[in-house]
Amino acid sequence: DVEFHVPTTNCKFISNHFKNFNVKPIGMMPWNLCIKNFGYPLYKAMTDTDMVLICDNILFDRKFYNPLFNNLASIALFAPICKRKNIPIILYNVSVGPIDYPVGKKALQKVLDATALVVTRDTATKEIFDNLHLNYPELHIHADCAMNTEPPPAERMDAIIAKEGLFTNPKGTIGFNVNAYIDNWSEGGTFTRDDFCNAIAGAADQVIDELDVDVIFFVTQVMDLKVTKECTAKIRKQDRVKIISNVDYRYEEIAALLAKVEVHSGLRTHTLIFCAAMGTPMIGITSYPKSAGFLRTVGQGEWQVPFEKLTADYLGSMVKKAWEVREKTGEEIVRVAEKEKEKARLTASFLTKYFS
Incomplete structure (x- = not known):
């Protein structure tokens, strides 16, 4: 009603x-x-x-x-x-x-x-x-309602994975996410768009070369698609890179795909929330306060790359470190996420009295 x-x-x-x-x-x-x-x-x-x-x-x-x-x-x-x-x-x-x-x-x-x-x-x-x-x-x-995102039926996800040619590498897949604001939130404000794209692409190159994995760049805001393409264009091994965007897929489909990556590194907070909901180890590139706050809330405060320290080597090393402990981290996230999901379920009840 x-x-x-x-x-x-x-x-x-x-x-x-x-x-x-x-x-x-x-x-x-x-x-x-x-x-x-x-x-x-x-x-x-x-x-x-x-x-x-x-x-x-x-x-x-x-x-x-x-x-x-x-x-x-x-x-x-x-x-x-x-x-x-x-x-x-x-x-x-x-x-x-x-x-x-x-x-x-x-x-x-x-x-x-x-x-x-x-x-x-x-x-x-x-x-x-x-x-x-x-x-x-x-x-x-309480907790973000996106914590209770439900993945679509398996048949739908199998169709998406087949169409996009995802998860074909037996070594695994790493997720990345960037956003269009670049340095609006950074303290110095001196990090150019080209610097940013080089850092992200450089980190992707490192994990592709050293871990022999594929990478998927996830876009959850349409405005981020342009800078995402600028970043991926700089990656050396183009055949190891895919882009999945909410231009084509709904939020719950993107969340379900994030469930299948080994580790995800993201700027947009909601990609981190989807990871928590799905039990996927995450690294937050913390360019604004809400990402850092969310990581602390789900017990992942150590997995941050502060925007002002973002370099290819820093991000690449963090992803490789997270890769080594991904199973243990995933189990920790699942335990905390269950409590956060329960809090999120209760949130809507607070609104009831305002409709009377």
Whole structure:
């Protein structure tokens, strides 16, 4: 009986990938009277509804005045209207931060003043609230709902694997994932796109040569496909490389493929979450706080490559180290993941009282 309105720049993607749910995409293109999240669609979505769910990691203050990148400024603008109209804002499965500037702190407090409930997927969010001395409502530390992703039937996965020619190497397959932001989150901001691609490709070359494995680059956000292709184009042995993208496959299909790699190294947090859900050893290239927070939550805090230290040798050596202990690590992840999955299952129950 619940209809979800989702502001998005890609209505077709939402309609195609979530057609089994009661979801209505709300366009955020210039002809919808907005500059991405700044304009009428977000105002309409937040003020003409019964509840506002803010998910994932969109409350941060980097590039605060750029609506093409930052969401906090626009959400903070409309949050007081929600409060006046008694429309509860729920921070649901969130990771918040970084909040580094006074303007970001002020904006986040405006959002929290209109928020009825916070359900975070890591301890770092509460630490940010407390360290900034922010006032916040009832807060629960739970787990991301993606932890309970269910793989598709075996027949469907066999068809995908056959079509794409995956997992044909008896030595194994390593997963990689990159994203389009490159250095928006790095401290120095001096890491060029070419430097980044060389580092990723160099690490892939090392694991292909030294472990004699194949590699798959997983794309979970369409915007990342271009930089993924730039990285893979630099890998020497092109016949050992595949790209699997959410342009072609649904999130649960990608998760099921991640279950079959020996080790995965990713920038996007949700590739790490899928790995945890499937019991796959992971390495996080931690370019933003939510990835580091998630790794600590699932007991994998040691498996990080800080973005500012990213080199081909550093990442390559981490993948090779993870390869050596992959069975033991996988067993550890499965044990922790079961607890996280139970927490994720309980999260939705917190919303019940807001529908009465």
